[in-house]
Amino acid sequence: MDTNFSSLLRAWFADRGRDLPWRITDERGLRDPYRTWISEIMLQQTRVEAVLPYFEDFLQQFNGPEALAAASEQQVLKAWAGLGYYRRARLLHAAASSLVKDFASEFPASAKELRILPGIGAYTSAAIASLAFGERIPVVDGNVKRVVARFMALERGADDPKLERAAREQGNRWMSELPDGNLAAAGELNEALMELGATLCTPRNPRCGECPVAESCAALKQGKVLELPLPKKVKKWVDLEMVFLVQRVGARVLLKARQDGWSPGLYEPPSLILKDQPPESAATRLQHDFQLPTKIVPKDCGVVRHTITHHRIRAHVFLAPSGPTVHREDCLDPESVPLTGLARKVLDSAFP
Ligand code: SF4
Structure with missing residues (x-):
């Protein structure tokens, strides 16, 4: 042999x-x-x-x-x-x-x-x-x-x-x-x-x-x-605190394609990276930025965690129920578009 x-x-x-x-x-x-x-x-x-x-x-x-x-x-x-x-x-x-x-x-x-x-x-x-x-x-x-x-x-x-x-x-x-x-x-x-x-x-x-x-x-x-082999150098993580606003319209959800950062072209609900403001006021700011009814107070659905590339993300999820005036082209069926992994976790948290 x-x-x-x-x-x-x-x-x-x-x-x-x-x-x-x-x-x-x-x-x-x-x-x-x-x-x-x-x-x-x-x-x-x-x-x-x-x-x-x-x-x-x-x-x-x-x-x-x-x-x-x-x-x-x-x-x-x-x-x-x-x-x-x-x-x-x-x-x-x-x-x-x-x-x-x-x-x-x-x-x-x-x-x-x-x-x-x-x-x-x-x-x-x-x-x-x-x-x-x-x-x-x-x-x-x-x-x-x-x-x-x-x-x-x-x-x-x-x-x-x-x-x-x-x-x-x-x-x-x-x-x-x-x-x-x-x-x-x-x-x-x-x-x-x-x-x-x-x-x-x-x-x-x-x-x-x-x-x-x-x-x-x-x-x-x-x-x-x-x-052997000897250990790799330790990865430098960047911790991010985010807020997601899930605006529901019937079976559809307001979704935006990401333009840059991780997963460009995939869809997520509107989000903000938190700096010093509390998550609730960031959710209100998102309502305002996306011309949503600001009188409806979104429901706090808790926090999801996600890691992507070198980012460690804690995302606060808020659910805004359908408002009377919300009829928009960017309200999409989440099953019909490619979502990021983070968006999936966010939607699971908003619609358990
Ligand atoms: S090649 Fe790997 S599995 Fe095979 S004897 Fe060496 S260390 Fe063990």
Whole structure:
């Protein structure tokens, strides 16, 4: 039996890899590039369990680059609503248009060309090129970096660019061990490395006893598994106190598309960032700014908490029942437009 790192890892993956809907391969062992692309974008900063309910639905709605390019941005954002990091959906839509217009709806087969498309960077291009076209190019994500830091006992922080470079160089060495003429091998090796990091070589409680490459793991030999990679620098949070005013008109709600900050283009009820004023007076100010009946005192529905990017938000929610004069175009059915994650929590709090 071949006992080099990549053979051991690929054999383990063939035996133990999780059965996931985007892992279907053809008779050559290659994947469909469109499915691979959608899954890789969905999986960015998102857990497998969170992606599973969205993946097939999204593919049913948009079954290829043409269908995705032909949809409106609103339709794409709506299908994405709940997955978060909505910039990904916008870039997906833009990349589908570019694929149709500039590449006659055919995916380019190399990582270099794939990077021309919006939203496809070093990681995603390497994943698509290796998994769908067999290019021998390593993927480097957080899981791979952790495996490499431990396997080689590198005293580097998880966010240290030198660890990223070392993982890429080591990945290229492992790629060079692959058997000639096997088109599926590069994708298998990449997927196996990521799977090892996701299932055995985990940040806490790694299961080294089950690891296929434990015999040559330097961190295991040196008793440093739990120390590596070194911790990231601490994130600097910005705390925000906000007020949301939920103005109801029958089954509709006053909703505005966000213009800037987080999730531009997605909808939320009117809001203000609190400076020094009490939440009640900010709610009244919102009524005034949005020309709502100020005589109706909104009901205090409590506080919801939300984090997005580096913001930690405490949002005070006020519900203003329908007023006699409120009939406006911006009163929308919340089910018909893409909402931010925070807006969903706000509406759940206003309409428990
Ligand atoms: S032996 Fe443990 S630390 Fe080393 S690669 Fe395997 S799971 Fe990771």
